[in-house]
Each structure stands twice: as C-alpha cells, then as structure tokens.
Amino acid sequence: xxxxxxxxxxxxxxxxxxxxxxxxxxxxxxxxxxxxxxxxxxxxxxxxxxxxxxxxxxxxxxxxxxxxxxxxxxxxxxxxxxxxxxxxxxxxxxxxxxxxxxxxxxxxxxxxxxxxxxxxxxxxxxxxxxxxxxxxxxxxxxxxxxxxxxxxxxxxxxxxxxxxxxxxxxxxxxxxxxxxxxxxxxxxxxxxxxxxxxxxxxxxxxxxxxxxxxxxxxxxxxxxxxxxxxxxxxxxxxxxxxxxxxxxxxxxxxxxxxxxxxxxxxxxxxxxxxxxxxxxxxxxxxxxxxxxxxxxxxxxxxxxxx
Amino acid sequence: xxxxxxxxxxxxxxxxxxxxxxxxxxxxxxxxxxxxxxxxxxxxxxxxxxxxxxxxxxxxxxxxxxxxxxxxxxxxxxxxxxxxxxxxxxxxxxxxxxxxxxxxxxxxxxxxxxxxxxxxxxxxxxxxxxxxxxxxxxxxxxxxxxxxxxxxxxxxxxxxxxxxxxxxxxxxxxxxxxxxxxxxxxxxxxxxxxxxxxxxxxxxxxxxxxxxxxxxxxxxxxxxxxxxxxxxxxxxxxxxxxxxxxxxxxxxxxxxxxxxxxxxxxxxxxxxxxxxxxxxxxxxxxxxxxxxxxxxxxxxxxxxxx
Numbered sequence: 001x002x003x004x005x006x007x008x009x010x011x012x013x014x015x016x017x018x019x020x021x022x023x024x025x026x027x028x029x030x031x032x033x034x035x036x037x038x039x040x041x042x043x044x045x046x047x048x049x050x051x052x053x054x055x056x057x058x059x060x061x062x063x064x065x066x067x068x069x070x071x072x073x074x075x076x077x078x079x080x081x082x083x084x085x086x087x088x089x090x091x092x093x094x095x096x097x098x099x100x101x102x103x104x105x106x107x108x109x110x111x112x113x114x115x116x117x118x119x120x121x122x123x124x125x126x127x128x129x130x131x132x133x134x135x136x137x138x139x140x141x142x143x144x145x146x147x148x149x150x151x152x153x154x155x156x157x158x159x160x161x162x163x164x165x166x167x168x169x170x171x172x173x174x175x176x177x178x179x180x181x182x183x184x185x186x187x188x189x190x191x192x193x194x195x196x197x198x199x200x201x202x203x204x205x206x207x208x209x210x211x212x213x214x215x216x217x218x219x220x221x222x223x224x225x226x227x228x229x230x231x232x233x234x235x236x237x238x239x240x241x242x243x244x245x246x247x248x249x250x251x252x253x254x255x256x257x258x259x260x261x262x263x264x265x266x267x268x269x270x271x272x273x274x275x276x277x278x279x280x281x282x283x284x285x286x287x288x289x290x291x292x293x294x295x296x297x298x299x300x301x302x303x304x305x306x
Numbered sequence: 307x308x309x310x311x312x313x314x315x316x317x318x319x320x321x322x323x324x325x326x327x328x329x330x331x332x333x334x335x336x337x338x339x340x341x342x343x344x345x346x347x348x349x350x351x352x353x354x355x356x357x358x359x360x361x362x363x364x365x366x367x368x369x370x371x372x373x374x375x376x377x378x379x380x381x382x383x384x385x386x387x388x389x390x391x392x393x394x395x396x397x398x399x400x401x402x403x404x405x406x407x408x409x410x411x412x413x414x415x416x417x418x419x420x421x422x423x424x425x426x427x428x429x430x431x432x433x434x435x436x437x438x439x440x441x442x443x444x445x446x447x448x449x450x451x452x453x454x455x456x457x458x459x460x461x462x463x464x465x466x467x468x469x470x471x472x473x474x475x476x477x478x479x480x481x482x483x484x485x486x487x488x489x490x491x492x493x494x495x496x497x498x499x500x501x502x503x504x505x506x507x508x509x510x511x512x513x514x515x516x517x518x519x520x521x522x523x524x525x526x527x528x529x530x531x532x533x534x535x536x537x538x539x540x541x542x543x544x545x546x547x548x549x550x551x552x553x554x555x556x557x558x559x560x561x562x563x564x565x566x567x568x569x570x571x572x573x574x575x576x577x578x579x580x581x582x583x584x585x586x587x588x589x590x591x592x593x594x595x596x597x598x599x600x601x602x603x604x605x606x607x608x609x610x611x612x
Contacts (some may be wrong), residue, residue: 002606265591270600283549285570286571295360302344
C-alpha cells in the first residue's frame with residue numbers, strides 16, 4: 001500500500017569509491033516498510049554518493065538517521081579526498097514534500113532529524129534552505145565555505161556555530177547539513193546553434209536573478225559533442241512558473257536570432273502535476289481535473305484513502 | 307496494494323430510477339478486494355445506470371458476474387421503459403485493458419464471462435467489439451437492433467442467434483452483450499463561432515470515416531447555452547493517434563475560416579500515457595521516460611513489483 005503522506009529525501013554522502021561502504025549506506029533504505037529506494041549514484045571523481053528515496057515521513061526519518069550513523073562509522077573525513085565541496089560524512093540531507101505533506105512539515109522533519117543527529121551522534125548540524133534558522137544559511141554554499149578542512153577552525157567562531165550540537169567538528173564525521181526544499185525540476189532546452197553567447201543571453205533573460213521568471217535558475221552551456229548549445233535550468237517552484245511558460249519564453253527569445261529550439265529534456269524525477277499543468281495550457285483544457293480523470297492518479301488517491 | 311494487472315469495466319444496467327436496485331447493483335463492486343468503484347451514474351430518462359470500476363481481472367470477473375445475477379433478479383425487462391436502446395437487464399459489459407494486460411486477454415475475459423452468464427444464469431449472450439465472433443457483431447447497434455421487444459422473435463432466426471446460450475431471451479433479464487475494447491478518450495474541442503456548419507465540416511475532415519485520422523470518430527454539435535459550436539470526438543486508439551495531433555489538426559482546419567479554438571475538454575477517465583505523449587510533443591521532449599521520471603508513475607510501478 002502506498003502511504004497517503006510521502007516525502008522525498010536526497011541525501012549526499014562523502015563516499016563514491018568503496019563498494020562495501022556504498023552498499024551499507026544504501027542498505028539503510030532497502031527492505032524497509034514504506035520506503036522506496038529509487039536511485040543510488042556514486043561518483044568516483046567526486047568521491048561522493050547521492051541516494052534518492054521516497055517514503056512515509058516517519059519511516060524516512062528513521063532510515064536517514066540510520067544512514068547517518070552508518071556513514072559516521074565507515075567514513076573518515078580526515079582521509080577523504082574528492083572534487084565536490086563537502087563538510088561531513090553525511091554531507092547534506094534535503095527533504096522534499098511530494099504528496100499529502102507541506103513544506104512546513106518537511107522543515108519540522110529536517111529540524112527534528114538535525115537535533116537527533118547532534119544529540120545522539122554528536123555531529124554538529126547546520127540547517128539550510130527552507131529549514132534555515134539564520135537567513136544567510138538558506139544557501140548551502142555559505143554553510144560549506146572552507147569545506148571540512150577549513151570549518152575545523154571556523155566552526156569555533158560564533159557566526160559559524162552549528163544550529164545544533166557543539167561548536168566543533170565530529171573527529172571523523174565532520175558536520176552535516178539538513179534542510180527542506182520544494183521539488184526542483186531540472187529542465188534543459190537545446191538550441192539549434194553553436195553560438196554559446198546566444199544560450200548565455202537567453203539564460204540571462206529567463207532567470208529570476210536578472211529580471212526573468214521567478215523561481216528559475218538558468219545558465220548557458222555548450223554541448224560539444226552535439227555541436228549545439230543549451231539553456232540549462234532549475235525550476236525551483238513549478239507551481240509558480242510552469243514548464244510550458246519557461247519553454248515558450250525561451251522559444252520567443254530564441255526567435256530574435258532566428259534560432260530554433262530543437263529539443264528539451266527533463267533530468268530526473270518530477271511530480272505529475274508539473275506536466276498536467278503544461279498539457280492543460282497547450283490543449284486549452286480549462287476544466288481538467290487530473291486527480292479525478294487520470295486513471296493512475298485516481299488509483300493513487302483511492303489507494304491513499306483505503 | 308495496487309495489483310500489477312488492471313482492467314476497467316463499464317457495465318450498463320437497465321435501471322436508472324429505483325434507488326434500492328441501483329444500490330444493490332453498485333454493492334457488487336463495493337468493499338471487494340482489488341476492486342475500486344470509481345463511478346455510478348444512474349439516468350432517470352434513460353432508465354439506465356452506468357458503473358465504472360477498475361480492478362484486478364479475476365476480481366473484476368467475479369464482481370461483474372455477481373452484478374449480472376443481481377440485475378437479473380431485480381430487473382424485469384417486461385416492465386422496463388426508457389429512452390436508451392437496450393436488450394437486457396445487464397445490457398452491455400465492456401472490458402478495457404489498463405495496465406499489465408493486453409486487449410487479447412480482455413477478449414478472453416469477456417468470452418469467459420459470456421459463457422458463464424449463459425451457462426449459469428441462462429441468459430443469452432452476444433459478443434461485441436474486439437471480442438466479437440461474427441464480424442458484423444463488432445458494432446453494438448447491429449446486436450441491439452429491434453431492442454428487447456423486437457429481439458424476442460428475431461433471436462430465433464439463425465443470423466440473430468446468440469454467441470452463447472439458447473436462442474431465446476431470458477423471461478425477465480432479456481439478453482446481455484459482453485465485449486472488450488481499447489481505452490476510449492472522449493475529447494471535445496470548442497470553436498469560437500456559432501456556425502454549426504463549420505463544426506460539421508471540421509468533424510468530417512478529422513474523422514476516419516471520411517478520410518481524416520484513423521481511430522477518430524467526430525461530429526459537429528451546437529453548444530446553445532454558450533452560443534458556440536463543438537467538434538465532439540471519441541479517440542478509439544490513442545496510441546495510434548494522439549490527442550495533440552487531433553487538436554492541432556482541428557486548429558489548422560479552423561484557421562481556414564479564421565475561427566479560433568477557444569477550449570477543449572476531456573470527458574471522463576483517460577490513461578496518463580495519453581497525456582505524456584502530448585506533452586512530449588509540445589515540449590520537444592525526445593528522451594522522456596514517464597514510467598521512470600514521473601514520481602506517481604514510478605510509485606505505481608514500484609508498488610506493482612512488491
């Protein structure tokens with residue numbers, strides 16, 4: 001049975017090379033009631049792994065806590081080397097609301113987990129994004145500044161004190177960042193040109209930081225193998241700016257240079273709602289109710305009610 | 307838990323007025339394991355009710371058989387009056403493949419049910435649509451010709467003999483039609499004009515029977531209250547002609563008269579796949595995999611695997 005309340009969690013651990021450690025961390029999410037492990041992605045260069053799991057909030061809380069404990073036992077940050085910025089064995093834990101749970105409840109879950117990690121495992125914890133207690137800590141890069149090595153000293157300064165736990169790193173596990181954020185959609189649009197300047201200009205027009213659409217982050221990148229360029233984006237709140245609006249705005253801007261949009265791609269997971277919203281736009285469906293009319297959505301609703 | 311194999315069944319019964327009979331028929335689908343009753347629509351003028359249920363094929367087989375038995379006990383066709391064409395207490399039973407089941411397996415299910423109804427309840431059964439054993443019986447209107455009253459005599463003629471059971475109507479329950487069909491999408495497109503001739507012409511251009519798109523049935527109708535006209539359609543195989551293609555073709559034809567498409571509507575249920583297909587067209591998503599990437603679809607897949 002699929003639970004009525006569902007949260008996604010995408011924790012990152014500082015191990016991407018030792019198979020046995022990777023498996024032991026992933027095992028914390030396997031064979032557990034009300035937890036579905038969707039993906040385990042270790043990266044050798046980064047020496048880091050990303051777990052994607054969805055599940056009932058309480059079950060997820062327990063699974064993640066167990067994984068933090070396992071990571072603290074098996075990963076020694078004193079010996080860790082890798083390209084990706086990091087401050088701890090379990091580096092960062094974001095909770096994402098999926099169904100029947102609000103972002104506020106995810107914030108609560110994140111803070112509760114942070115407190116437990118600090119109390120029981122003696123690992124200092126920072127809260128970020130929506131769960132942040134200090135406004136500057138909404139941004140992960142602010143918390144991770146100086147990384148594990150630099151934070152050893154920095155953590156003693158009051159402005160770098162953790163939100164929970166002592167102002168000193170755990171001797172092997174470092175520190176951990178816990179937080180909550182809304183579902184993020186990774187959306188890329190490929191342009192039929194090899195002129196990177198056009199991709200960069202369009203990215204600038206589209207992203208929130210330079211006057212475009214709110215809740216859109218965008219950069220222009222080259223796809224060298226394909227010989228074309230791409231506007232690569234994160235849509236950080238699809239309920240405020242839909243995929244179709246972002247896509248059509250890019251088409252409109254590309255038109256200025258006579259550049260065609262040749263393909264787009266969605267990377268990773270997204271909620272069905274984000275797509276139904278766009279299809280309603282294109283087909284002019286003014287009174288469409290996906291939760292009642294789409295068989296699969298109806299099934300999930302009915303299953304939740306049982 | 308949602309079963310891996312799912313069938314939809316939309317049986318029609320010749321009762322739309324007596325509350326107690328309507329409830330007793332609907333009860334056959336309630337509180338049963340692996341059956342979800344989605345809708346019960348009684349119609350007083352038609353004196354007819356339509357049940358929409360989804361469920362595991364074996365469970366559905368049993369639920370529908372029970373409902374045919376109840377209808378045969380509680381409905382007397384000798385006393386039945388209603389506007390809708392009908393030949394029996396349980397008039398028609400279509401099975402529709404939803405997930406993990408083929409149309410061929412639904413044909414088998416329909417024939418097995420037809421045989422059981424004839425053998426155990428002594429009700430003659432005709433097979434229609436994909437389950438038809440005689441080509442002309444694919445069409446429901448051929449089987450129902452003359453209705454209950456006319457069929458009393460007609461059934462004795464070899465060309466009107468039922469596919470299962472004796473060549474005579476059940477004394478109170480009449481005869482029943484059982485069959486299988488692919489999911490059908492009821493899709494309507496509203497045009498910004500009150501000229502019914504334009505809707506009729508576009509319907510003609512679009513529908514299969516006059517040279518348009520295969521698996522599309524279309525008529526032009528007036529929406530008097532709104533003061534506009536509509537192309538009203540059934541898409542009988544959305545895997546062969548997608549919603550977006552039908553919609554864009556109508557837009558293109560309407561352009562000839564400078565008539566705008568003002569709205570469209572999907573009536574009733576449809577499979578998510580039919581929408582993902584269209585969104586992939588509009589957003590140029592060339593490598594999108596909804597079963598893996600849409601959280602809700604992924605959940606249903608995972609649930610099925612357990």
